[in-house]
Amino acid sequence: MSQVQEKTEALIAAIEECEEYKRYREAKKKIFHYPVLKEKADEFRRCNYEFQKSRTDHLEESDKLLKEHESVMGHPLVWEYLTAENAFCRMMRQMNWKIFEKLDFEVNFDSKEML
Numbered sequence: 001m002s003q004v005q006e007k008t009e010a011l012i013a014a015i016e017e018c019e020e021y022k023r024y025r026e027a028k029k030k031i032f033h034y035p036v037l038k039e040k041a042d043e044f045r046r047c048n049y050e051f052q053k054s055r056t057d058h059l060e061e062s063d064k065l066l067k068e069h070e071s072v073m074g075h076p077l078v079w080e081y082l083t084a085e086n087a088f089c090r091m092m093r094q095m096n097w098k099i100f101e102k103l104d105f106e107v108n109f110d111s112k113e114m115l
Contacts, residue, residue: 047068
């Protein structure tokens with residue numbers, strides 16, 4: 001096994017032990033006992049993803065999305081699941097960006113920013 005593969009396995013083990021991942025796994029386990037809540041949470045996740053992908057940056061559009069899903073968002077299991085997922089994703093995103101920042105890897109399409 002190469003050094004990169006070994007370090008990858010070590011990183012995965014470290015992620016599995018971090019609080020963000022443990023919290024996410026626990027919240028996921030709890031919400032799976034309530035399929036209707038899980039389905040509604042996933043519907044919100046889909047809509048939120050589409051909203052973010054659309055690059056629409058209107059406060060009223062964001063408020064509309066939250067109001068449309070207000071009943072499910074107020075449920076403690078859904079709220080915990082979504083906030084735990086968000087915290088875990090934020091941690092993973094920060095980790096990925098840190099790796100890209102330290103390596104000579106082009107992640108944009110602007111050739112003017114080349115070294």
